Amino acid sequence: MDVDTRLLRYFVAVAEDGSLTHAAQRLFVSQPALTKQIKQLETQLGVLLFTRSRTGMALTAAGRALAERVPALLADWERTLREAKAAASRAQRVLRVGFVASGANEATPRIVADFARRRPGWRAEMRQAAWSNPSAGLADAEVDVALVRLPFPGQDAVHLVPLLTEPRWVALADAHPLASREVIPFRELWDEPFVAAPAETGDWRNHWLAADEREGRPVRVGAVTDQPDDWLSAIANGYGIALAPESASRFYARPGVTYRPVTGVSPSRVAVAWAPADDTNAVVQDFVRCCRDSLGQARGTA
């Protein structure tokens, strides 16, 4: 009996929240589409999975049996997929390097060049990650090594070496009243609307909103963006302001957007990170060494 993993994801979603309508929104499909898919899954398996009622969809015994095992199956598939991709990049002598925004700033090209020198035949494939992916693909093993901003969710599950520290500035629309100030104390920004990362990024989002450096003041969110481009547009259009590393003023200069130093907010740190399993991976460690040589002196891992 063949199934599409998509169908299984649908099933798990409906099983989890006991409602077609709600699950449909989570899955970004229409409710009729889900109705049909679930019904199709049931006829394919020849088994009734849910008992329908006005109050929603309740699992049958068969449905429960399925719901118990399917998530593990999907996870296994994802893992298999990741392993295959990793094997492919190894075979082609490609090191997949994830990075957020401007990576290690001006040092990035030096690092890549150094790596090319140290590992002839290998190629560093640089992959920029969206805000919603603060580990730059390391968490889901899409990359072998990543240039990340600390702190980020899941940081404890990886090993890393800090590379550089830079102050956080603020990015605001040219027209903003505070744009004419040379230096801005963070407390003056507490009540401004901010352009934030997607809600699902949790502590990462909070870090860039400096949520715990507001002495309890609530955050106002004026817009949510997931990419540098959208982020710049939102700021230029006046939907809100945002904290950004000082280097953003060089890497993300744009008409309509002004960067200003901010006092009273902690700096941003850049690190190179890798999966613990790659502690013994010579290529990954070579890349880390390139990072260290080009930038950092710290040597501890955490």
Place this chain on the structure above:
Amino acid sequence: MDVDTRLLRYFVAVAEDGSLTHAAQRLFVSQPALTKQIKQLETQLGVLLFTRSRTGMALTAAGRALAERVPALLADWERTLREAKAAASRAQRVLRVGFVASGANEATPRIVADFARRRPGWRAEMRQAAWSNPSAGLADAEVDVALVRLPFPGQDAVHLVPLLTEPRWVALADAHPLASREVIPFRELWDEPFVAAPAETGDWRNHWLAADEREGRPVRVGAVTDQPDDWLSAIANGYGIALAPESASRFYARPGVTYRPVTGVSPSRVAVAWAPADDTNAVVQDFVRCCRDSLGQARGTA
């Protein structure tokens, strides 16, 4: 990343025999369809899985990584599916009973009636299996208990109680020269073409061809059939003759087909079988008891 298990089966098939053309025939699809599917899998995963050449398809490193894990994944899915189906039938108080051909012959209705009496609220769902499935669905857990003919492949992996023994007769076309004989020594049938079960049934097929009761004489196969109906047609049309339990003369009487006793060939045995895991399943054991009470006296399991 979503995949259809069908795609994974395709991939495994190609990986196994290193040829699109050959794999396509095994999978009963055209070679271009397979070409496209494999190519699609590769683009979906963003990974090259095979290196093409005139000599066939060879796995890349990534392909090997995938090929190592996918079979286990598919097996997991099948198992999950079986468990869900089993849960469904338990929940509905349905005992799934597989049987081959006429099952336990005239005793079958008695067994079912006895079971209905002993387990009110339960229903025995009788499922006839094709020749190609001599365990009647027990081997792949499609049924909870089965009325089978001994011996059959995989017999050692189940527990069973013998129920009855009956002589094997021969079924032949009315027009066959031997059809007028009252009793036929098996040796006279050695050179006749036989109607056989599909090749993949191995020892089961050989048992019904009495391959090891021919003193080394080779078997001539005149036709291959997978169902009682086809089997009867093949015999009536003179494609060959076939051994059959004596009871077939009652359950599978048909114009054009004559049944005659045969000497010099071992008898056929009927047993009830179940999965070892169901040794403690009260419902299954009740059914077994119904079988024993209606028929057998033997009590050992093997």
Place this chain on the structure above:
DNA sequence: CTGCGGCTATAACCTGACGGCATGGATGTC
């Protein structure tokens, strides 16, 4: 060196499945 036989890839076409929107039907709620 030409033609044949093994591969895989491509082209053109058909069907059916999936998704979307609009709507229906059942059932509590105010």
Place this chain on the structure above:
DNA sequence: GACATCCATGCCGTCAGGTTATAGCCGCAG
């Protein structure tokens, strides 16, 4: 009795998977 909230159904456009026929590549035999 009108409404809100579920899930189910009907209709339609799009695309993916299948088919057959054919092309391209290469090694081998005559």
